Amino acid sequence: MEPVRSTSLALLKLRCPRCHTGTLFSYPARSVGKFAVMPTACPVCALYYEPEPGFYYGAMYISSGFSTLIMLLTGMGLNFLANDPPAWVYVASVAAVVLPLAPLLYRYSRALMLYAFGGTQFDPRYQRS
Incomplete structure (x- = not known):
């Protein structure tokens, strides 16, 4: 597997920090x-992926932020495109968008937590030759 040079791309590809x-x-x-x-x-x-016990509890806040952003974007899109439909349409639409994305939200919130607070940085000495 080829190493990724950019930290942002490594995060998007869910690679080790x-x-x-x-x-x-x-x-x-x-x-x-x-x-x-x-x-x-x-x-x-x-590299040990859990630096301390309970490390990923903070990822719940990141995942909640992702879900809130999706909820706001879906709600605003419905408001403008569907002329402010009834409340049940908002609820059903947000659920239809967020539920299939839940595995990705989970993964990226954990990856962001590890990259931001894991206490490690990219070091090319650890790459395979």
Whole structure:
């Protein structure tokens, strides 16, 4: 697997924050029962993915922010495009958008938490040659 040089691209591709090569999740996001499974450490550089117990509790706030943004954008889109429909249309539309995106919201909130507060930075010495 080729390492990613850009930290932003490594985050978008859900790669290890130190080596930018190892994957953060063991299974694809479309795997319904296993989308949340993370290895204990990076398979390439052995970076431990949970720096302290309960580290990812903060990711709930990031995920909530993502969901709120989606809710606002969906609501504003409905308001302008559908001429302010009844409340049940808003609720059904937001649910129809957020529920299928839940695995991605979960993954990216965890990845953002690890990149922002994990205490590690990209180090090319840990990449495979």
